[in-house]
Structures are given as C-alpha cells and as structure tokens.
Amino acid sequence: MLTIKNLHVTVEDKEILNGLDLEVKPGEVHAIMGPNGSGKSTLANVLAGRDDYEITEGNIEYLGKDLTEMPPEVRACEGIFLAFQYPVEIPGVNNSYMLKAALNAIRSYRGESSLDAVEFLNLIREKMKLINIREDLLNRSVNEGFSGGEKKRNEIFQMAVLEPKLAILDETDSGLDIDALKTVAEGVNSLRSSDRAIIIVTHYQRLLNFIIPDQVHVLSNGRIVKSGDRDLALQLEDKGYEWLSGEADAA
Amino acid sequence: MSENAVQYYRSAFERLDKQAVLPWFADERESAIRQLEETGFPTIRQENWKYTDVRPIIKRQFNPDQTGTRPGSDELAEVRFENLDCYELVFVNGQLSPSGDRKFPQGVVIDSLAASGDRHAEVLNRHLGRYSGKNEGAFPALNTAFFRDGALLILPDNMKLDKPVCLIYFSTDSDSRIASHPHNLIVLGKNASAAVIEYYVGKGENDYLTNTVTEVITDDASHLTHYKIQQEGKKGFHIGNLVTRQEKDSRIDSHSISLGGRLVRNDIVANLAAEGSGIRLNGLYLASGRQHVDNHTLVNHLKPHTWSDEIYRGVMNDHGRAVFNGKVIVHKNAQQSDAQQSNANLLLSDNAEADTKPELEIYADDVKCSHGATVGKLDEGMMFYLRTRGIDEETARSFLIYAFAEDVINKIDISPVKERLESLIIGRLPEAEKIREFSE
Numbered sequence A: 001m002l003t004i005k006n007l008h009v010t011v012e013d014k015e016i017l018n019g020l021d022l023e024v025k026p027g028e029v030h031a032i033m034g035p036n037g038s039g040k041s042t043l044a045n046v047l048a049g050r051d052d053y054e055i056t057e058g059n060i061e062y063l064g065k066d067l068t069e070m071p072p073e074v075r076a077c078e079g080i081f082l083a084f085q086y087p088v089e090i091p092g093v094n095n096s097y098m099l100k101a102a103l104n105a106i107r108s109y110r111g112e113s114s115l116d117a118v119e120f121l122n123l124i125r126e127k128m129k130l131i132n133i134r135e136d137l138l139n140r141s142v143n144e145g146f147s148g149g150e151k152k153r154n155e156i157f158q159m160a161v162l163e164p165k166l167a168i169l170d171e172t173d174s175g176l177d178i179d180a181l182k183t184v185a186e187g188v189n190s191l192r193s194s195d196r197a198i199i200i201v202t203h204y205q206r207l208l209n210f211i212i213p214d215q216v217h218v219l220s221n222g223r224i225v226k227s228g229d230r231d232l233a234l235q236l237e238d239k240g241y242e243w244l245s246g247e248a249d250a251a
Numbered sequence B: 001m002s003e004n005a006v007q008y009y010r011s012a013f014e015r016l017d018k019q020a021v022l023p024w025f026a027d028e029r030e031s032a033i034r035q036l037e038e039t040g041f042p043t044i045r046q047e048n049w050k051y052t053d054v055r056p057i058i059k060r061q062f063n064p065d066q067t068g069t070r071p072g073s074d075e076l077a078e079v080r081f082e083n084l085d086c087y088e089l090v091f092v093n094g095q096l097s098p099s100g101d102r103k104f105p106q107g108v109v110i111d112s113l114a115a116s117g118d119r120h121a122e123v124l125n126r127h128l129g130r131y132s133g134k135n136e137g138a139f140p141a142l143n144t145a146f147f148r149d150g151a152l153l154i155l156p157d158n159m160k161l162d163k164p165v166c167l168i169y170f171s172t173d174s175d176s177r178i179a180s181h182p183h184n185l186i187v188l189g190k191n192a193s194a195a196v197i198e199y200y201v202g203k204g205e206n207d208y209l210t211n212t213v214t215e216v217i218t219d220d221a222s223h224l225t226h227y228k229i230q231q232e233g234k235k236g237f238h239i240g241n242l243v244t245r246q247e248k249d250s251r252i253d254s255h256s257i258s259l260g261g262r263l264v265r266n267d268i269v270a271n272l273a274a275e276g277s278g279i280r281l282n283g284l285y286l287a288s289g290r291q292h293v294d295n296h297t298l299v300n301h302l303k304p305h306t307w308s309d310e311i312y313r314g315v316m317n318d319h320g321r322a323v324f325n326g327k328v329i330v331h332k333n334a335q336q337s338d339a340q341q342s343n344a345n346l347l348l349s350d351n352a353e354a355d356t357k358p359e360l361e362i363y364a365d366d367v368k369c370s371h372g373a374t375v376g377k378l379d380e381g382m383m384f385y386l387r388t389r390g391i392d393e394e395t396a397r398s399f400l401i402y403a404f405a406e407d408v409i410n411k412i413d414i415s416p417v418k419e420r421l422e423s424l425i426i427g428r429l430p431e432a433e434k435i436r437e438f439s440e
Helices: A041-046 A074-076 A095-107 A118-130 A148-162 A178-190 A230-239 A242-250 B001-016 B023-039 B073-079 B113-127 B139-147 B378-390 B391-410 B413-428 B433-439
Strands: A002-011 A014-024 A029-033 A053-062 A080-083 A088-092 A166-170 A197-202 A215-220 A223-228 B087-093 B108-114 B151-155 B167-169 B184-190 B193-202 B208-218 B223-231 B236-246 B251-257 B262-271 B278-287 B290-301 B307-316 B319-331 B338-347 B353-361 B368-376
Touching: A002 A041, A002 B433, A014 A041, A014 A053, A014 A223, A029 A041, A029 A230, A041 A053, A041 A074, A041 A080, A041 A197, A074 A080, A074 A095, A074 B113, A074 B223, A080 A148, A080 B378, A088 A095, A088 B391, A095 A118, A095 B391, A118 A148, A118 A178, A148 A178, A148 B151, A215 A230, A215 B139, A223 A230, A230 A242, A242 B223, B001 B023, B001 B139, B023 B139, B087 B108, B108 B113, B113 B139, B113 B151, B113 B184, B139 B208, B139 B236, B151 B167, B151 B193, B167 B208, B167 B433, B184 B193, B184 B223, B193 B208, B193 B236, B208 B223, B208 B251, B223 B236, B223 B262, B236 B251, B236 B278, B251 B290, B251 B391, B262 B278, B262 B307, B278 B290, B278 B391, B290 B307, B307 B319, B307 B353, B307 B391, B319 B338, B319 B368, B338 B353, B338 B391, B353 B368, B378 B391, B391 B413, B391 B433, B413 B433
Parallel strands: A029 A197, A029 A215, A080 A166, A166 A197, B087 B167, B151 B184, B167 B193, B184 B208, B193 B223, B208 B236, B223 B251, B236 B262, B251 B278, B262 B290, B278 B307, B290 B319, B307 B338, B319 B353, B338 B368
Antiparallel strands: A002 A014, A002 A053, A215 A223, B108 B151
16 A cells, blocks of 8 residues: 655755665554654654645655655645644634535545535534544634644544544554553544555554554664564553664664 | 826815715825825835835826716626625715615614715714725725715624625726725724625726725624635736734634735734734635735734734736735733744746735743744645546646635635635636636
C-alpha cells in the first residue's frame, strides 16, 4: 500500500529525514517510535502533504501512485488521513459543516453522490456512538475551546467518518489521561480492517498496550534504525532510546 | 485643485434655492459654505486623511442640484430586504421618493426631514447640524450647505418601536455626476428604543457621490441599534459621517458594513456624554479590485462609567486597500470607563493593503482600556488542516474568509439583514456556491 524508499526531507534547510525506508501493507498497523527530534512528526506531515517540507531525495509510492507531488486534498481523497498531534482550532468554521464538506469532497472524487443533510446526520450519529464523542462538540467551531482530550477524540471521530485507507496518528496519545487513551484506542481498534493500514507515531509505548501493532520501527536521526514486533516497543520502554543509539552507530 | 473645487461649490451654492428646504436653516448653510471656503478640502498632508486621497472626488465637480430619474419598482424590489417587516423611507439621489403606504405608530415621527422639518422646528433647532455640521470638516460642511432631504426620526419617551426603520438611499445610474447629501436626524426620548437601518445602494456604471451625515441623540436609558450598510455602485464615491451624543445609561449598537463603492470613507464620532452610556461599534469592510475603504472612529469618553466596545474586521483582495483608525479619548473626569477595541485585517493578495492605527488618549487614571490591531494573511496551519480533510484549496480559503467575516455578521440580530449580508459576502468568495450550501 505504502512504499517509502530512501526518503530525504529538509525543513528550513535542515535535513530531518535522511534515507528512510518503510513498507506498509493493507490491514497492518505500524508503530513509529523514537526520541524527540528524530523526525517522527515530519514523516507524518510529509505523508499528509505539508508543503513547507521539502523532499530532496527518494520517493513515496501509495497505491501505485507517486505521492510526492500530490496536493494534500487529493491525498485525502485517495484515502490518506492524518490525525494531528496538535489539531488546529478554526474559529467560525463549524465542525460538522467542515466534516460534511470533507466527506462530500472525497465522495465526489470517488464518483459517489453527495450525502444530503439527513444521510449525513445518520452517518455521524452512528460514528458518534462508535467514538463516544459529545454531540455539542460537533456543532461548535472546529476544535475551538476543546480540551486536549476532546481534540484528539475529534480527530479519531473524523477518521471514523472519512474512513481512510491509510490513517496516520501523530502522537495521538500525548496529553491524554488513561481513560481518554482507552476510548481513543477503542475507537481506533474498531476501525482496524483488512483493507485499512494505520501508522501510529508515538514517543511512548503505552498506546501500544491498547492498539497492538504488527510492526514497530524505531526512528533515530531521520532514519529507521530498528524494526521488530511489539516486543521491541516493550524493550524500548525498559531500556530507553539510549539503548539503540549505540546499535545505530554500530550499523 | 481644492481651490477650484471650492469655487465650483460656491457658485453651485449661489444657484441653490435655499428657501425650498428648511428656509430658516439658510444662514447655517451660508456659514457652512464659508467654512468650506476657509478650510478647503482635506489633503493627505492632514493626519486624518493621510491614507485617503480625496482628489478623485473633488476634481469631479459633482452636481448637488441634479435629481436624476426614479428607479423602477422592480429595481427597488430587488434592493429591499426580503421578508423584512419595517417602516420604510426610500430616498432616490438624496430626496424622498413618494410611496403610498406609510403607516407609522402614533406619536412617532418617521418622515422626510424636508417635508416635516418645519413641523418639528423645536427639535431641529436644538439638534440639527449641532453635532456634525460645518465645523467637523469639509464634507459635513458640504452636506450642511447642500442637503435637500434626509430622514427625521423622533421617538417620544418610553416608546419602543416594534419594527425596524429601514432607510434606503438609492443612487440611480446617470451621466450627470449626481451628488446626494442626505442629512438624517435621529432623536430618541428617555427610555425609548429603536432599530434603524441605513442602506446605501447604487446601480450603474457612472460616477456619483453620496455624502451623508447622520446625527443621533439618545436620551437617558434609551437604546438605538444602528445599521449602516454601504453597497454603492462600482464607481460610487461614498463619504459618511455618523455622530452620536448619548445621555445617561443610553446604549447604541452600531453596525457598519462597507461593501461597495470605489472610494469610501466612513467616520463615526461617538460622544459618551453622560454616566453609564455606552456604545458597541461593530464593523466589517471588504475591498477588492481597486476599492479603497477608510473607516475612522472616534469615541469620546466624556463622563465616568462610560463604556465602548469596538470590533472592526476587514478583508482585502486584489489591489483593495483599507484604512482603519480607531481613536479613543478618555477625558479627564471619565473615571472607571471601559474601552475595548480590536481591528483585524485579512489580506488575500500580495497587492492588497491595510493601514491600521489604534489611538488611545487617556487623561483619567482609573480606567480599563485595551486595543489590538492585526494585519495578516490566511492561517497556513488552518489551510493545511482543512486540505488534509479533502477540502480543496479554494474552498478552504472561502471557509476561512467567511468565518473571519461571519464573526461580525453574527452580531446582527435582524435576520433578513443578516441573510442579505451573508449572501453578499459569500457572493464575493472564490467558491461561493459551496459555501452557500454549507451556510444554510
């Protein structure tokens, strides 16, 4: 589904990713872990199409298409979804209007008809139950005045409505208390399916207690230095990222 | 150039029939034109007019004595606010246009200043030209000298008007460079309340000038909600002065929405003349193409416990240019006054420009004042967020621009007015149809 080869990315002339490789297949859940500044969030944003990140080398192929020159909205229409680490507050833009516009844009791209008000309402009611989000949040401006937990839950709710093929969760666990973490994880788990891949970007492994990944990758200095199964995440928690810096140097 | 223009207006004034409208006011007109001869028209060397060059107006020598043609009834129907139940006066090129059905509540004056002024001479004598007359600058002086009509609204004590008053100022298409100088007077008695809509609208492709003055006096505990909606034609010039004087515990909510015209200047001077009085100033301006829109507000806190709360927002595209100057003066004995002001400008193109200047002058020591002004582009973080959801760039832009303007429009509580404005604003967005769908 997603093949990243030798990816080099610079942000404001500073190289953040240097030679990253990653292969994600449908149905898989991958965790990208790493210390602060290792390039995790850069990877998430590059996949979503942020344009102040410059790809200097390498390529990203998604469902057989070159992703590097694709505008963010086309990526979204092609099924990529980024759950933001810091969801943006957009005063004056109603959450459910935004979501309806988004859903219908994606549907129209796929050649499907737009949902009318009633169909849309039925859909979001169904997804609301799934993610356990309060209805009043939907009728407010996007993320405005939401608590940290509400913002993260809203991201997962949007993901549930838009039903992406590839979801990237950027530090979705940060700032969540344990109850919120569990609800968000339940939401994500309910969206796991054989044709949907999920990339979880996280500093800590605790989210991985609730969303069991198929593969864990450790990112350090802009490249993946180690990959393994979920045990790798547990080891990391035990030994810290320092443990891997040595191995990376040796490699 | 200014001298020529002044001479031109002097000779036009000589031809004017001063006895036709409020003959007892003729001396005042004469002294206004003399004042204009002394001061001339403003230039960009004057601080108050630094960013707004009025030479295009003064070189055009507009005709103050032309009346033009009447608009057709379908033209007027188009202009009226849909579903607005109101007391209506229609002025065409500055003069009242006769209309059949005019039933107004007992005791209230809603009429043409020219037609009914003599009957209310006592009120006019006390107020007319006292707040925005010859001494307030060249344009109010020009208005004083030349006005032929305007609206007179007098509410007796305790009268709460059940419907808004809608004043439509229609400029018709004409090649004779018409100038209209409407002069309005609004007097609210103690504990009275009313909503007044001034709607300036122009059609056609020709140059014209609207130079309007509105004077407002609110007595104790009265409440005026005032709307000024400026939607002049593409080549219309608009100069507007709103001057208010408020007595104890009275309140004004002012909404100033500036959409049309090629060169526009809106001045508001608010005098909080007694304790407990306050004004809310809510403003929105759009400038695209080569439009130039200048909003100057001045709030005088003259007495203790007065308050003002001002929010102005502007959206500029293409070569559009905006000026905002918000001055607040808290006078020496106006202790415990509260003055809040904010101005935000959104620039949508590299050629758009906004000059904003908040000015606070505080001569009292126990007051609460704050102000802030910003000029910026659309937030890239918000744009990226919307686009990652599948919303294309133009639609995302439209969403954000609309949201920015909507903040001001949301404060308007007459639905038909709000709906018209929403529609007009949406109509100017890149993806109008998509936004219309979502704003419903």
